[in-house]
Amino acid sequence: MKNMSEIDRKFAYGDKFPGDTDIYKIPDPRFSLYGVQYYEGEGFLRLPLDVAREVSENVEILAHHTSGGRLFFKTDSRYIGIRVRYKYLTKLSNLELSASGFVLIEECNGARRYVKIMPPKHTDDEGYDFIVDVADAPDSPECGKMRSYILYFPICQRVGELYVELERGAKVERVDKYNTLPILYYGSSITQGFCAGRADNTYEAFIEKWSGIDFVNLGFSGNGKGEDRMIEYLKGLPCSVFVCDYNHSGIDLDFFERQHPKLYRAFRETHPSTPILFLTKTCIYTDLENIERVKRAETQEKIIYKTYSDAKASGDENVYFLSGVDMLSELSPTDRMSAANDSDHPNELGFYIVAKKIYEKLAGIPMPL
Numbered sequence: 092m093k094n095m096s097e098i099d100r101k102f103a104y105g106d107k108f109p110g111d112t113d114i115y116k117i118p119d120p121r122f123s124l125y126g127v128q129y130y131e132g133e134g135f136l137r138l139p140l141d142v143a144r145e146v147s148e149n150v151e152i153l154a155h156h157t158s159g160g161r162l163f164f165k166t167d168s169r170y171i172g173i174r175v176r177y178k179y180l181t182k183l184s185n186l187e188l189s190a191s192g193f194v195l196i197e198e199c200n201g202a203r204r205y206v207k208i209m210p211p212k213h214t215d216d217e218g219y220d221f222i223v224d225v226a227d228a229p230d231s232p233e234c235g236k237m238r239s240y241i242l243y244f245p246i247c248q249r250v251g252e253l254y255v256e257l258e259r260g261a262k263v264e265r266v267d268k269y270n271t272l273p274i275l276y277y278g279s280s281i282t283q284g285f286c287a288g289r290a291d292n293t294y295e296a297f298i299e300k301w302s303g304i305d306f307v308n309l310g311f312s313g314n315g316k317g318e319d320r321m322i323e324y325l326k327g328l329p330c331s332v333f334v335c336d337y338n339h340s341g342i343d344l345d346f347f348e349r350q351h352p353k354l355y356r357a358f359r360e361t362h363p364s365t366p367i368l369f370l371t372k373t374c375i376y377t378d379l380e381n382i383e384r385v386k387r388a389e390t391q392e393k394i395i396y397k398t399y400s401d402a403k404a405s406g407d408e409n410v411y412f413l414s415g416v417d418m419l420s421e422l423s424p425t426d427r428m429s430a431a432n433d434s435d436h437p438n439e440l441g442f443y444i445v446a447k448k449i450y451e452k453l454a455g456i457p458m459p460l
Contacts, residue, residue: 106198108301109170111259116164122255122261125305127160127244134177135160135244135252137309138324148323149314156181158284159295159308160244163266163353164255167236169226170446171195172256176218177249180211188213189393190373191248192234192328194290195223196241201455203241203300208289211248222256239266243290246283247312250288256409270331274298274453278336281373282310286308286432292439297446299452315339326357333365338372338415347391352398366409366456369399373415373445392416413452418445425456 106433118129127135136143136154143154152271173193181191192210196203209221225238244250257263276282276295284293295306307328309315317337325333337354339347360366371392392414399412419427419441437445 099418100147110173111126112256113254113259113261113263114174115257117253117255117261122311123163123266123268125161125268127157127250128309134249135253142320142324146318146324147314147316150311150318150321153250153283153311153314156247156283156312157244157250157281158246158261158293158310159306160250162185162242162244162255163195163239163268164242164266165237165239165266166257167238168217168257170224170256170258170262171240172220172222173242174218174220174252174254174256175250175254176213176216178251179249182213183247187265187314187328188276188277189288190246190284190286192290192292193221194243196243196291197225198241200237202304206240218251222361237262239263241291243296245282246287246290246293247285255292255417264333269303269305271332273307274302274306274332274334275311275325275328275330276334276336277315277325278310278370279315279339280312281310281436281445282311282312282315283308285312286436286438287442289439290444294437294442294446294449297443298450301446301450302453310336313339313341316342316377317347317354322350322354322357325354326361330362330365332368333362334370334453335367336368336370337447338388338395344387344390344394348394352401355398355402355410359402364409366411367402367451368411368452368456369395369397370449371415373418373441388416389399411452411456414450 092250124279127137129135130140133140134155135157137157137159138154143151185309189208192208194208195206206225207223275334287293289294295308299306315337316339334400335354337351355367355442372388396412399410402410419430422430430437430444432438
């Protein structure tokens with residue numbers, strides 16, 4: 092029986108590079124890396140390994156998931172390849188393998204064009220190679236033959252080693268993309284990007300496309316619990332705005348009621364005037380069996396709103412609030428479930444709607460948008 096790549100070449104998996112190549116191990120000074128850092132022997136992480144270990148065993152594992160990582164570069168190569176090496180392939184029942192792969196985007200004069208998802212195959216348990224032919228892309232007189240690219244790292248996959256492969260002798264130049272401090276996001280699975288189908292379609296990635304502002308994604312699926320060590324780390328990070336998506340659905344409510352205002356106070360110690368946007372849990376439930384979870388989300392929203400209102404009452408004018416309970420309320424129950432991957436997580440339509448709401452709120456905050 093034929094597979095889809097034989098039926099439709101758009102689904103072909105590229106893994107053979109025509110001709111000689113130059114191979115660049117990332118990080119490399121000719122490439123700009125954002126959102127992740129490389130640690131020899133460990134690979135790419137979203138926060139320092141020692142901090143992750145001190146927070147929890149689960150955060151240490153999830154810190155290796157590279158959601159929010161981006162690589163910027165220019166090249167005139169007609170082909171772009173990647174070689175990815177990792178310890179194991181993440182396979183989750185409610186996530187496509189594309190969420191464990193890279194995404195290649197071309198950028199010209201501020202406009203971005205999708206080029207290719209570069210995912211592993213189901214059998215690529217320790218790594219994979221992927222080649223994309225970009226030679227037939229339409230030329231723009233303004234861009235010339237040197238094209239700018241963005242390579243998005245996977246949402247839910249470890250990346251132990253990454254190599255970029257270009258035609259032998261092709262030019263490659265660094266792209267320094269941002270000139271402002273990043274937006275800092277902290278939360279759980281929705282913040283990390285579960286269950287977007289592509290790494291460039293998380294809500295943070297949408298906001299970066301629209302605003303042109305860098306971001307740091309510190310969403311840890313099922314583990315955005317606001318531990319003391321995590322609070323200590325967050326308060327030391329420079330940022331243009333802090334989007335506090337801390338609303339973990341499984342956490343003990345008494346602990347959450349203590350930790351949420353504690354996180355705010357600690358962050359204010361080192362960021363006296365940085366805007367803080369408090370988000371509450373994005374609710375997409377429509378079935379009756381989830382009534383208890385809706386009630387829980389509403390209780391958490393009250394706790395979060397109290398942190399916000401107490402801050403305002405104390406004279407803090409740089410705090411803002413956005414209700415996740417109301418985020419999708421304008422949709423009908425049928426449409427709301429069309430924006431969901433499951434009863435908990437947005438799909439890409441849902442992430443687009445959520446991103447729009449957050450971006451509209453950020454646009455009213457005094458910061459460089």
